[in-house]
Amino acid sequence: MHSAIPHLIELQRVDHLIAALRTELETFPKRVREADTKLSGAKASVVAAKEGLLNSQKERKKFELDVQQWKDRAKKYRDQSGAVKTNEAYKALQHEIANAEAEVAKAEDAQLEVMMASEEAERRVRHAEANLKEDEQAVAKEKKEIEALQTEKKKQVESLLAERERALAPIPQDVRDLYDRIAKRHHGSGVAEARDGQCRGCGMRVLPHTLQELRREPNEEIYRCESCGLILYTLEPIPLATHS
Numbered sequence: 001m002h003s004a005i006p007h008l009i010e011l012q013r014v015d016h017l018i019a020a021l022r023t024e025l026e027t028f029p030k031r032v033r034e035a036d037t038k039l040s041g042a043k044a045s046v047v048a049a050k051e052g053l054l055n056s057q058k059e060r061k062k063f064e065l066d067v068q069q070w071k072d073r074a075k076k077y078r079d080q081s082g083a084v085k086t087n088e089a090y091k092a093l094q095h096e097i098a099n100a101e102a103e104v105a106k107a108e109d110a111q112l113e114v115m116m117a118s119e120e121a122e123r124r125v126r127h128a129e130a131n132l133k134e135d136e137q138a139v140a141k142e143k144k145e146i147e148a149l150q151t152e153k154k155k156q157v158e159s160l161l162a163e164r165e166r167a168l169a170p171i172p173q174d175v176r177d178l179y180d181r182i183a184k185r186h187h188g189s190g191v192a193e194a195r196d197g198q199c200r201g202c203g204m205r206v207l208p209h210t211l212q213e214l215r216r217e218p219n220e221e222i223y224r225c226e227s228c229g230l231i232l233y234t235l236e237p238i239p240l241a242t243h244s
């Protein structure tokens with residue numbers, strides 16, 4: 001086995017940890033966005049409550065106008081009633097006055113109802129706004145936690161990158177280059193254990209001769225799996241038979 005193998009194994013261990021952390025770090029922007037979407041329900045409630053309030057205010061205005069119009073009309077008829085000549089015309093005016101006053105009363109009732117409804121709408125707006133504020137505080141807290149976790153993970157990557165440098169230092173340049181090239185094609189793996197006569201990277205058989213070579217004392221030979229191309233190493237002890 002090549003003397004750099006233990007360092008390659010360490011390098012790969014660190015590389016896998018870095019890759020897992022980076023994959024996790026990529027999910028953080030999404031997690032922040034998801035936290036924000038938790039507010040959309042509460043925001044929509046505020047918009048709906050405000051719309052309800054606006055509508056009831058419009059209605060209130062409308063009934064105010066109604067009351068005023070019917071009052072004006074009753075007054076107009078009363079003013080006219082002093083000037084009528086016939087009993088019939090007088091009666092007709094009295095009828096109109098009574099009718100206008102009934103309409104005033106009706107419009108005032110409606111106005112009162114709308115006023116109560118708009119007070120209720122105001123309460124709903126306050127309630128929805130309070131809910132939103134509460135949700136915003138919860139989401140802000142959650143986002144802070146996500147950011148803290150993200151910072152921690154970034155720090156872990158930093159320290160692993162330093163570990164990587166330490167693992168890399170004793171590895172000859174040509175072996176580094178080979179490892180990098182293989183790892184790029186194999187999801188970050190450059191080495192694989194040969195165990196029970198199999199490459200653990202792909203499961204294919206490793207030639208007995210290769211296994212034998214792998215078990216030899218440290219040398220400067222690199223053996224690669226013939227199927228997947230990963231650099232092979234073995235942790236199996238040297239069988240006594242090979243010494244005989």
Ligand SMILES: [Zn+2]
Binds near residue numbers: 201
């Ligand atoms: Zn293989």
